[in-house]
Amino acid sequence: MKIIVNERELKEYFDGLARLLPPPNGARPPASDSLDASALIEELRQSIREEMASIQLAAQRDAGAHALNKLGQIFEPHAGKPAELLTSAGIVEGTIAKVGADYLAVREHGGTSVLVPLDQLVAFQLTGKQVER
Missing domain, CATH: 1.10.287 (Helix Hairpins)
Structure with missing residues (x-):
């Protein structure tokens, strides 16, 4: 200007x-x-x-x-499903318990809950048995 x-x-x-x-x-x-x-x-x-x-x-x-x-919004349909999340701090594996405005709450297999900020997310994939509909 x-x-x-x-x-x-x-x-x-x-x-x-x-x-x-x-x-x-x-x-x-x-x-x-x-x-x-x-x-x-x-x-x-x-x-x-x-x-x-x-x-x-x-x-x-x-x-x-x-x-x-x-x-x-992309993660909302996957709440309650097992996933593997790659973050800048490492891999978090567990079930997506909650999708927040800027975070995911993931319950790991040992019962520990982990909050993953969405801006720290590098990649993710759904794990476990996948059924095509």
Whole structure:
């Protein structure tokens, strides 16, 4: 995104704002000639950069949440079925006990329950006797 700014118009805009707003703590507002347009433009650019970065982070977070939600929907029909899950920490083998928004609860063969975050899941396969319908 490119923003083109006319320095004179920008200076007039902020001078007008300064006249409209009450001065902080009774101090006199600075004279319009003392405003440094280049410093003001740099401050605006920095604010725009920060806003764009926060928008980009929010979009990435939303995309990641959507992908995890979709992955959870894939696992829902397999609840109660035996599976082998490959995670970044190793293999978890057992029955899928619960499918959460961003995790799977797996009951291992020894009775231990393990929570597997969906974002740590590398691969999975259903195990045990499979019957085609």
